[in-house]
Structure formats: C-alpha cells, structure tokens
Amino acid sequence: MxxxxxxxxxxSVEEFLFREAVLLDDWxxxxxxxxxxxxxxYVVPSTDLPEGDPTRDLVFINDDIVRLRARAARLNSRHxxxxxxxxxxxxxVSNVRVEETDDGQLSVSANVLVYRFRSGEGAPYVGTIDxxxxxxGGDLRIAYRRAVLxxxxxxxxxxxxxxx
Amino acid sequence: MDIQDLIIDDRDRGIxxxxxxCMTSFDLFRRERELIFNRCWIYLGHESEVENPGDxxxxxxxxxxxxxxxxxxxxxxxxxxxxxxxxxxxxxxxAGNAKxxxxxxxxWTFSTSGELIGVPGxxxxxxxxxxxxxxxxxxxxxxxxxxxxxxxxxxKVEDLVTYLAGARDYLDLVVDQAExxxxxxxxxxxxxxxxNWKLLAENSLDGYHLIPTHRTYVDYMSGLGTDDSGxxxxxxxxxxxxxxxxxxxxxxxxxxxxxPIARWHPVFGEEAxxxxxxVRRRLVKKYGEERAYRMADTSRNLLIYPNLLIMDxxxxxxxxxxxLAPDRMDVTAWHLVPREESGAALATRLDSYLTFLGPGxxxxxxxxxxxxxxxxxxxxxxxxxxxxxxxxxxxxPGTADELQMRGFWRQWHANMQGLxxxxxxxxxxxxxxx
Ligand code: FES
Ligand SMILES: [Fe+2]
Numbered sequence: 001m002x003x004x005x006x007x008x009x010x011x012s013v014e015e016f017l018f019r020e021a022v023l024l025d026d027w028x029x030x031x032x033x034x035x036x037x038x039x040x041x042y043v044v045p046s047t048d049l050p051e052g053d054p055t056r057d058l059v060f061i062n063d064d065i066v067r068l069r070a071r072a073a074r075l076n077s078r079h080x081x082x083x084x085x086x087x088x089x090x091x092x093v094s095n096v097r098v099e100e101t102d103d104g105q106l107s108v109s110a111n112v113l114v115y116r117f118r119s120g121e122g123a124p125y126v127g128t129i130d131x132x133x134x135x136x137g138g139d140l141r142i143a144y145r146r147a148v149l150x151x152x153x154x155x156x157x158x159x160x161x162x163x164x
Numbered sequence: 165m166d167i168q169d170l171i172i173d174d175r176d177r178g179i180x181x182x183x184x185x186c187m188t189s190f191d192l193f194r195r196e197r198e199l200i201f202n203r204c205w206i207y208l209g210h211e212s213e214v215e216n217p218g219d220x221x222x223x224x225x226x227x228x229x230x231x232x233x234x235x236x237x238x239x240x241x242x243x244x245x246x247x248x249x250x251x252x253x254x255x256x257x258x259a260g261n262a263k264x265x266x267x268x269x270x271x272w273t274f275s276t277s278g279e280l281i282g283v284p285g286x287x288x289x290x291x292x293x294x295x296x297x298x299x300x301x302x303x304x305x306x307x308x309x310x311x312x313x314x315x316x317x318x319x320k321v322e323d324l325v326t327y328l329a330g331a332r333d334y335l336d337l338v339v340d341q342a343e344x345x346x347x348x349x350x351x352x353x354x355x356x357x358x359x360n361w362k363l364l365a366e367n368s369l370d371g372y373h374l375i376p377t378h379r380t381y382v383d384y385m386s387g388l389g390t391d392d393s394g395x396x397x398x399x400x401x402x403x404x405x406x407x408x409x410x411x412x413x414x415x416x417x418x419x420x421x422x423x424p425i426a427r428w429h430p431v432f433g434e435e436a437x438x439x440x441x442x443v444r445r446r447l448v449k450k451y452g453e454e455r456a457y458r459m460a461d462t463s464r465n466l467l468i469y470p471n472l473l474i475m476d477x478x479x480x481x482x483x484x485x486x487x488l489a490p491d492r493m494d495v496t497a498w499h500l501v502p503r504e505e506s507g508a509a510l511a512t513r514l515d516s517y518l519t520f521l522g523p524g525x526x527x528x529x530x531x532x533x534x535x536x537x538x539x540x541x542x543x544x545x546x547x548x549x550x551x552x553x554x555x556x557x558x559x560x561p562g563t564a565d566e567l568q569m570r571g572f573w574r575q576w577h578a579n580m581q582g583l584x585x586x587x588x589x590x591x592x593x594x595x596x597x598x
Contacts, residue, residue: 046351046354048258048259049350049351049352052350054514055510055511055514056514057350057351058353058499058514058522059351059518059524060518060522060523061518061524062514062515070384070526073380074380074384077380079379079530080380080530081529081530081534082529082530082532082533119536153494154354154523155354157355157523158355158356158532158536159528159529159532159533160529161523161529161533
C-alpha cells in the first residue's frame with residue numbers, strides 16, 4: 001500500500017466515523033443502528049476493567065443487534081427517563097488509526113470525546129473506540145464496536161445513558 | 165425537629181410517613197455515621213475477590229479507606245489503609261497481588277498478615293521502639309458468612325450470624341443455588357447518584373415502581389416472549405415483602421422473566437433448556453421441591469441493613485451503597501455467579517444481568533434519574549413528608565406494598581434514637597401516639 005492509498009483509506013474511514021457521530025448527536029438512532037451488520041456487537045467494558053471480556057467479565061454493555069435495536073428504541077421512547085428530556089451531546093473524533101486485516105476487514109481505533117449536557121450538568125465521556133468495519137459495496141458497516149472509557153468510574157454521570 | 169418525630173408510624177390507621185429532612189439534613193447524616201455505620205456490620209467484600217495468597221482489594225467502607233488481602237497462611241485479613249508510622253496509604257491500587265506491602269513514604273514494610281517486618285535505619289530508634297507495636301491495624305471486628313466479609317467499627321457488636329437474623333436464610337437461598345460455591349467475577353460497575361443513600365435502599369426493594377418507571381424494560385422483555393408452558397407459578401402466591409429483623413428486609417417475587425439458575429425464558433435460547441432442567445433436578449434432589457422452587461422460580465431483592473443489597477433476579481448482583489453526603493452516594497455493583505458455570509451457561513447469565521442491571525442496562529439508569537429527581541424535589545418540599553404506607557393494613561402485603569421499606573425505616577429510626585431494635589412491625593397495634 002502506498003502512502004497515498006493509506007491516506008485515502010484513512011480519509012474514507014474518518015468520513016464514516018464523522019457521519020456516525022452526526023447521527024448520534026442528532027439522535028438519529030435508528031439510522032445509526034442501520035450502520036451495523038446483523039452479526040454485530042457493541043461492547044462497553046466496566047471502567048475498572050478496560051480489557052474486560054463480556055463472555056467472562058462484568059461489563060456495562062454487550063449488545064447484539066437485537067438488543068442494540070431495543071436500546072435505540074428505548075432511547076427514542078419518552079420512558080427512557082435518564083434521557084427524557086434528551087441530553088445535548090457533542091462528539092469529537094480524532095487520532096484515527098486504520099489497519100487492514102488479513103480477511104479484508106478494517107481494524108480501526110479512534111479517540112473519542114463526548115460532552116453531555118443535561119439538568120445543569122456537563123461532563124465528558126472520554127475514551128477510545130475500537131471498530132471492526134466491513135466493506136459493503138462502496139460503503140462500510142460496523143461489525144464490532146468496543147467503546148473503552150478512560151474514566152475511573154461513572155461518578156460524574158451515574159450511568160451510560162447515551163451511546164458512547 | 166426531634167429525631168423521635170421524623171417518622172410517623174401509625175399502625176392502627178395504616179399511616180407511615182418519613183420526614184424529608186431525613187434525606188437532606190447534615191446533622192442527621194453525621195448522626196447516621198455515628199449511630200448506624202459505626203455500630204452495625206458493614207459489607208466489605210467477597211472471599212473470591214482475593215482467591216490467591218497476596219491478592220488484595222482496596223475499599224472505602226463507611227468513609228474509611230480499608231483493604232483486604234489473603235495472607236500467606238490463606239486467611240483473609242482486613243486492614244485500615246493507613247500506615248502505622250505516619251498515616252500514608254499503604255495500599256495504593258484498587259486490586260493486585262503483593263508478597264509484602266511497603267509504604268512509599270518511609271518504606272516501612274509489612275507482611276501480608278500485617279506485621280511490620282522492615283524499618284529502614286532501625287538502629288536509629290531507641291530500645292523502647294518495638295516492631296510488634298507498629299503492625300497494620302485491623303478494624304475492631306471482622307467476620308464472614310458464606311464468603312461475604314463484613315467489618316464493624318463497634319467492638320461490642322453482636323456476632324455476624326446473630327446480626328443477620330432472618331436475612332441469613334435468604335443469603336443461604338442465594339448461595340445454595342451454586343453447586344460449587346459462588347464467586348464474584350472480574351469487573352465492577354461503579355457509579356454515583358446525587359441522592360440520599362436511603363433512597364436507593366428503598367428503591368431497591370420497591371416493587372410498586374417497576375411498571376411505571378421501568379416500562380421500557382418490561383416492554384423489551386415481553387417483546388422477547390414469555391414462557392408460561394407448564395407454568396408452576398399459577399397456583400403460587402404472587403410474592404411478598406418481609407421485614408427480617410435488625411432492619412434487613414426482602415422483596416420476594418415469583419419470576420416470569422426467567423432466572424439463569426433454573427427457570428427458562430425464551431431470551432436464554434432453546435439450547436439452554438436441557439441444562440436448566442438438569443440444574444433444577446439437582447436442586448430438587450438436594451433441597452426438596454419447595455426450596456428448589458424458591459431458588460429456581462422466585463427472585464429476591466434482599467437488603468442487608470444498612471447498605472448492602474443482594475439483587476437475585478435476572479442474575480445476582482451485589483450492590484453496595486457508600487453514603488458520601490446527605491445528597492450523594494457512591495454505588496458499586498459486582499456480579500456473583502456459581503463457580504461451576506462457564507461457557508454457554510455463564511454467557512447466558514452475563515447477558516441476562518445486562519438487560520436490567522448496571523449503568524448501561526435497560527433499567528438502572530432510570531432509577532438513577534428517579535432518585536436524583538426526588539432529591540432535587542426535596543428542595544422544593546423540604547418540610548414535607550414522604551408516604552410509605554402502601555399495604556400497611558393488609559394481612560399479607562405483596563412486593564408492590566411497602567412493608568419491607570417500613571422495616572428498613574423502623575430500624576433506621578430506632579438506631580437514630582440510640583436503640584438497637586425497632587420495637588414493632590406492621591400488624592402490631594399502636595404507634596399512633598407521638
Ligand atoms: S508513613 Fe509509612 S513509612 Fe512513614
Ligand atoms: Fe428500579
């Protein structure tokens with residue numbers, strides 16, 4: 001791969017991640033779920049065990065596509081009390097690293113900062129998100145999304161009530 | 165306001181009210197520290213968290229930095245996390261393994277059983293300096309019951325089993341589900357809530373709020389289907405709230421949502437059926453039909469007074485509440501699983517836990533929101549009363565009634581008046597005169 005190919009690849013992945021960030025900040029959660037493959041996973045490990053494995057350890061979130069859809073539906077419902085009224089969020093995605101895996105998928109990491117404002121409080125969720133992206137025609141789909149928080153605990157937030 | 169008047173407990177008329185200053189007053193918060201948290205048994209941790217010699221965990225318990233460690237002789241020891249020399253914290257990580265413990269200030273070194281074994285420049289101390297007087301200090305009392313370790317800062321506290329009173333049998337019902345004992349898995353959910361700690365004790369036992377507050381969870385689960393085939397529950401009483409003595413209380417429910425131990429639900433998948441049937445047979449064989457039914461088909465939210473909850477429903481969560489201020493608490497939750505479970509069985513259980521529980525679950529965030537909402541509301545209504553009288557005149561209160569919460573509050577009220585026991589529960593007449 002030439003440097004130019006590498007830049008082009010990273011630019012296309014960044015574009016995809018920026019698009020994802022807009023969907024989340026705009027609360028277009030169903031469209032966001034549509035970015036995922038049917039066999040996808042969304043994992044958020046516990047803050048005290050960033051390397052946590054959801055088949056063995058306690059994590060915050062371990063969604064397959066069914067629960068991910070349910071999560072989106074829940075967040076869209078007015079009975080999701082922690083997010084009703086909805087918080088305001090603004091996402092910053094940077095330091096994107098892309099590697100092509102042997103089976104032609106993309107292994108991606110990005111540093112992510114999400115400010116969340118609600119009820120007079122504003123606190124950031126900070127961490128990295130690791131993705132496995134799969135090519136789907138000309139587009140990309142998320143096969144795996146692991147969002148690892150740098151926070152020591154959720155004392156500022158009380159919950160992971162938005163999508164991090 | 166007089167402490168005596170903070171609760172209205174009129175058992176003849178079925179009126180139970182808690183004055184909201186109980187959730188907002190600094191004076192009462194300080195008094196709780198003294199009369200409750202410095203006198204009761206307080207949960208510290210589970211033996212499985214320090215499986216091997218040298219394994220340690222750091223905790224804050226009722227405001228005090230402590231750590232527990234499995235010493236070389238295999239015993240679990242608990243120490244105040246403060247150097248006997250000049251006070252620095254000896255244990256500076258939340259978890260790890262150590263052969264010896266060295267304080268980073270002047271490098272005094274302690275064995276895993278707390279003896280002072282190294283003092284740099286020992287000869288500079290006079291002849292009256294005795295190493296044996298400078299070992300790590302332990303809390304006045306440490307005892308365990310079936311793997312659960314508790315500490316007390318009250319040297320005269322009754323033994324732990326006596327203290328647990330009726331809660332002991334419910335702990336047994338949880339622990340006995342496992343064939344090879346229970347263990348806490350790695351990873352904990354730690355979060356904070358800007359609300360008084362008693363609101364979470366109450367909320368964790370409150371069946372009344374389930375449908376209105378957790379509607380998205382209830383809808384999600386019913387969307388996945390229910391299994392009423394061969395329903396063993398139809399003829400059963402629908403659950404009960406109970407006060408178990410010494411402030412411990414339980415809300416015991418039949419469980420149509422499935423229980424990873426031995427009640428199948430479509431969410432577990434067809435392939436889980438044979439295993440779940442097998443476990444159920446084992447429980448019946450070992451404990452008999454009735455007790456096996458309670459283990460498999462009933463759920464329990466158990467409060468071990470004052471600040472520990474064992475939530476045994478979609479999975480088993482140990483929930484510890486650490487009060488920080490009248491309007492602020494830390495919450496830590498761990499996941500307790502049977503040691504014999506691995507692979508698919510463990511995966512099913514882990515998955516089930518996350519549907520409801522935890523700060524990323526489909527219900528816990530709503531509880532956080534609701535408690536903060538109450539606490540903020542108290543500012544508007546500082547001089548008002550909260551009503552906790554549901555089901556007070558019923559002969560057999562259910563889980564949506566509030567007997568279990570009254571049990572908690574009565575003990576709290578007794579303790580706050582310097583008494584060790586609440587003198588009466590629902591159904592015992594009187595209490596109107598205040
Ligand atoms: S304070 Fe620990 S060695 Fe001095
Ligand atoms: Fe709740």
